[in-house]
Amino acid sequence: MSDMPASHPDVRGGRLAPEELEANFADLHPALEAHEALVEADRCYFCYDAPCMQACPTSIDIPLFIREIQTGNPIGAAKTILSSNILGGMCARVCPTETLCEEVCVREVAEGKPVKIGMLQRYATDALMETGEHPFRRSPATGRTIAVVGAGPAGLSCTHRLAMKGHDVTIFDAREKPGGLNEYGIAAYKATDDFAQAEVEFLLKIGGITVETGKALGRDIHLSDLRNDFDAVFLGLGLGGVNALFDGEDASGSHDAVAWIADLRQTAELSALPVGRRVVVIGGGMTAIDAAVQAKALGAEEVTLAYRRGREAMNASAYEQEVAATRGVHIRCNLQPARILAENGHVVGIVFERTKVGSDGRLAGTGETVTIEADQVFKAIGQNFLPDGTQAEGGDIALDRGRIQVDAARRTSLPGVWAGGDCIADGEDLTVVAVEDGKIAAEDIHAALMAQAKVAAE
Structure with missing residues (x-):
């Protein structure tokens, strides 16, 4: 990675032999016979x-x-x-x-x-x-067109349901491959053998779908144009921003865990991916677990996952925590990051403050600090929504708590525009929830378009 100098003695690739890497990144749960x-x-x-x-x-x-x-x-x-x-x-x-x-x-x-x-x-x-067969048949063409922005789980789900109902769908995505979180954000050992792309190809067999990658909203495509050129628009934009954390984040060896996992997923040769000898991951969710386990799988000698509250408050399930622990990750709780320590511009450690939960239920620092040595630090403390590109003639899309506001049918404040997945106010960081958002929106888009067609025919 660009901020990880290959000359740094404790951050390098090739720590493990190819056969060890293959074993470490093998399918987490081999399929049932x-x-x-x-x-x-x-x-x-x-x-x-x-x-x-x-x-x-x-x-x-x-x-x-x-x-x-x-x-x-x-x-x-x-x-x-x-x-x-x-x-x-x-x-x-x-x-x-x-x-x-x-x-x-x-x-x-x-x-x-x-x-x-x-x-x-x-x-x-x-x-x-x-x-190799697709189980569903496409309904007769309706002549209606829909733009779906974001080829992640929400966008793909919406796209397939609309195409199945006979609409023509163009799906745009800023990245080089469709798949979103499934392609770029899932631990490699959970989805082996390029399964995310195989599933996308399977989904596209319904027909009536055009995929355009490398197209970012607000840069290459614009919401006003989409509203004019298509009969409906669905936004499955995900979360593109990274929460700020503490002083020293710009030191070499300090990374956003989401971006690092994406790099790992797209790396053809795992032995070429540099990893530290002593790695610290900050966070308590699935991304933190995935980053920690994969750092260990790449050959890091010590991996510590630090979370500011107790284990019972971690977003990662007890099972995921157990996966991390059994793979050699040391989970330490009630540690709140204060600052990164660096020498010659590179991470050498991180200072934490111990925390406790007061009688009012609020988390507070105790004033006591702990320093953990590290040559590589990953932030996995959540992402935020970037509203870039959500402006259009007739007004900006309304936000709620920093994300897109939608109703129960996933309609936004702009007529003809729906949204779902992590980018909406009540979105959850789960593939299955995003799939449901896309499905709900698709059903409402279809109902709206058919109602319009009925009125036009009368």
């Missing part, structure tokens, strides 16, 4: 009013697809899954099922061992994708 899937499906109680289905943000009919696997019909199971969540293959790999469907599984409540819903979902969707 057919017999294993049948055995696991047999454990399902096929509950009436199943709590697992209610816990799924996309409302997948989980008992039905597991029943279909049990009866030897994984292709049918996949169609059930994808009818609710077209990115069901990636969600099976990255969803925190332990805090969603599996957490409320009756088997979990009664025995502490839920049905492996995520693994069964992967088994079914992989089986369908291996056929």
Whole structure:
């Protein structure tokens, strides 16, 4: 990376042999074999009013697809899954099922061992994708056109649903590849074998979709033009800004964890990616865990994840924390970063202040400091929305708490413009939630366009 001089003795690539790197970045959860899937499906109680289905943000009919696997019909199971969540293959790999469907599984409540819903979902969707066929047919063309800005989970979900209904969709993305978070933000060991791009190619088989990459809103395309040239616009912009943290962030060896993970995901040769000997990751969410685990996997000798509150307050699930711990990451809590220490412009350590939660529930510093040696520091403390490009004739898009304000149908304050995913006020950093946003918006866009067509025909 540009701010990481190769001459620095403690930040370099090639710490591990190729076979070690291959093992460290192998699939986190190898796929189930057919017999294993049948055995696991047999454990399902096929509950009436199943709590697992209610816990799924996309409302997948989980008992039905597991029943279909049990009866030897994984292709049918996949169609059930994808009818609710077209990115069901990636969600099976990255969803925190332990805090969603599996957490409320009756088997979990009664025995502490839920049905492996995520693994069964992967088994079914992989089986369908291996056929090379697309399970849905495109409706007759409506003659209506929609612009989707952002080829991440929300944009892809919206795009597929609209194309399936017969609309023509052009999807724009600022990066070189479509996929968004799934392509650039997921730990490499969670989505191996270029799965994100394989899923995009699978989704595009519905037809009626044009993809234009390298097109950024506000730079190459403009909202006013899109509103004039298309019948509707959907914004799935994600979060492009990085929260500021402390003094010394500009020192060599200090990085944004999101950007570093994106670089790692696009690196053809992992042994060429420099990593520190002593790495500190600041944050308590999934990105922090992913950065810490992958730094260790690249050969860092010591990796410390520092979080300002206690473990119970971390956004990363207990399972993710366990993954990090079992892979050699040391998690330290109640440490708030104060400043980076640097020598000759490069990171040599970071000073933390110990914290405690007061009787009022607020976090406060204790005045006591701790210094952790480090030659590489990653910030994973969240991102913010950059509203660049959301201005248009007729007014700017209204924001709420720094993100795009939408109603229940994902309509923005500008007529003809919808939004979803992380960029909206109630967006969550979950692929499955973004997929649902895109689906809800697509249904409302379709209803609006069909209502307009009906009025025009009268």
